[in-house]
Amino acid sequence: MSPEPFAGPFAGAVVALVGAIFGSFANVCIHRLPRRLSVVRPGSHCPHCGAAVRWFDNLPVLSYLLLRGRCRSCGSRISPRYPLVEALSALLFLLLWWEIGWSRELPAYLALFEALLIISFIDLEHQIIPDVISLPGTLAGVLASLFLLPHGPLWAVFGGLVGGGVLYAVGVLGGVLLKQEAMGGGDIKLMAMVGAFLGWKIALLTIIFAAFLGSLTGGAMLLLLRHSRRTPIPFGPYLALGALLALLAGNTLLAWYFDLFLG
Ligand SMILES: [Zn+2]
Incomplete structure (x- = not known):
């Protein structure tokens, strides 16, 4: 440093x-x-x-x-x-x-993760992700790209589309396979916000980390608590934790991945 x-x-x-x-x-x-x-x-x-x-x-x-x-x-x-x-x-x-x-990015990242902290605890208690945070949050990500983030607004808009779009596709696929609603609209808007702030690569990594963490704890709860598989598990906190891990470890992991397969 x-x-x-x-x-x-x-x-x-x-x-x-x-x-x-x-x-x-x-x-x-x-x-x-x-x-x-x-x-x-x-x-x-x-x-x-x-x-x-x-x-x-x-x-x-x-x-x-x-x-x-x-x-x-x-x-x-x-x-x-x-x-x-x-x-x-x-x-x-x-x-x-x-x-x-x-750095100039610091206030933008602090705002994003404070919003994710609020969303996580609301999702845990009420199983909802309020639009009143995620929608202005997505716009804030695009605005931050003009002043604070190292990339421009196109990068932020594309990041938001990939973040929300991939999760939407996962939800549609999961709905077909599991014959029940697999992904809430709130999660999709949350990922649009994450993508707008952190870009499409970190957004994809966020979803991978969240799915991994979610299936780990979901499996543990199924075994330990005999939790019914139908009991909805809020996904917001996993996406929030996934975004933090992806931001902290992401660049190292992505560099390694792209070296391995494209280098
Ligand atoms: Zn009192």
Whole structure:
């Protein structure tokens, strides 16, 4: 890594803190977007007693630990999802900053993966991927290609078409083979967003990684929990994790692949 103007453990701590604060906002989106509530108003409040959460009870991760996971007013349990999302967001910021460094791409990638984090937890809870994130997200990818990404808008549009299109084709094929809906429309729009930000190669790799991770855990759940094969398993979190792996390992893997077969 080249010498950075702002690097080292102190910079890392600041990046993680900013990530945790964005994670706090991600929690608001995860709770409110599927319920069609405003993410701006009102301020954070307890869903049980309605008491407003004061700023010193709203510190990422720390407040949850200090309050031992309970509302200060009524004592009802706060979901462990709150500190989990805040910690994951901090880790995500740290990981992407570590990998990419201070560059113009960094804010674009942070925005993409924060959106994927929000989508993953909404998909886990409600089995939906809200268009209100993925559609403006796809447009944001095309806009980012004009200012932040190393490639131009044609590359972003093509990436979006390949990402969404391949998943759509997989869904049609799966529907014919399994005689049930194999791929939700939300997953297709999610992949259009991923493709617009990361390009068609990383998008294809994302789908391969997600299918691999999904069949691994799907098989494990079938064995361990005797989970019915008909139980829908949300695919959004796998696509999100697949996109992260594809971005981090993708260029190395793709170079190796193209060397092997075309080199
Ligand atoms: Zn309460």
